[in-house]
Amino acid sequence: MRDAMPALDWDKGGGLLPAIVQDARTRQVLMLGWMTPESLAATQESGLVTFFSRSRQRLWVKGESSGHHLKLVAIEADCDADTLLVTAEPQGPTCHLGRDSCFAGATGSALAHLDRVIEGRAASMPEGSYTTRLLAGGIRRIAQKVGEEGVETALAAVVEDDTALLGEAADLAYHLLVLLRARGLGLADLDQVLRARNA
Missing domain, CATH: 1.10.287.1080 (MazG-like)
Known part of the structure; x- marks a missing residue:
């Protein structure tokens, strides 16, 4: 998966890329997180979507406390190579409010x-x-x-x-x-x- 990805423009966002997460089955937009090269590598190696927490200044696996992980299906860069689309299988609600999506109005199929x-x-x-x-x-x-x-x-x-x-x-x-x-x-x-x- 990493070999198929184009060279990413990490400089544009100061070493961070926005990562939009979408349910691989329903196509519902689940959340937006931030990735560094390290969190991207961790995601690809573990199969669990891993972000960089800007507030805690560390890597964090989505669902590390709730158990509601996002199992990686695929990662794709956009046409400018400065945004990632992560398709995943949610293992429970993605939002901390107990919703499927962090965006209340986002619906899938x-x-x-x-x-x-x-x-x-x-x-x-x-x-x-x-x-x-x-x-x-x-x-x-x-x-x-x-x-x-x-x-x-x-x-x-x-x-x-x-x-x-x-x-x-x-x-x-x-x-x-x-x-x-x-x-x-x-x-x-x-x-x-x-x-x-x-x-």
């Missing part, structure tokens, strides 16, 4: 969030969960539900208003994500196929 919830349900199979019942019913039952929701979505497109159509489309999307998860797949796999088609 609702579909990606739903996919993460379904993944969690598939892993824990909690009692009383509709997702648990679907997964326990097996692939055939889930596929049947996807077919039913597809027909209901098509009918809503022809004879219902926009609100009904969107409601049916949301039901279809949910059941499709459950079907993918039952096969060991998820939204990221679908996203990869779509990106390849648009290349």
Whole structure:
């Protein structure tokens, strides 16, 4: 990862670069931190996002006290090589206020969030969960539900208003994500196929 990065302009910020952190799955902007060459190296070596604290004048691993680490996925420099985009998998709320993001209005993909919830349900199979019942019913039952929701979505497109159509489309999307998860797949796999088609 370090070899692929261009020469960074550390001088412009006095040895610091702003690092924007984005959720690798939902694309939600999580926070802004500051990196030095040392914190960047520590991030790449440990796999945990590490910043330079300007107030404490030291390196700090995000989540070192809360346990809500940011697991590194990728780091990319912007076109001027003076800002970093860090994509990560948050291991709990990023903000000290208990929110997913330090920016209250920053939202990510609702579909990606739903996919993460379904993944969690598939892993824990909690009692009383509709997702648990679907997964326990097996692939055939889930596929049947996807077919039913597809027909209901098509009918809503022809004879219902926009609100009904969107409601049916949301039901279809949910059941499709459950079907993918039952096969060991998820939204990221679908996203990869779509990106390849648009290349």
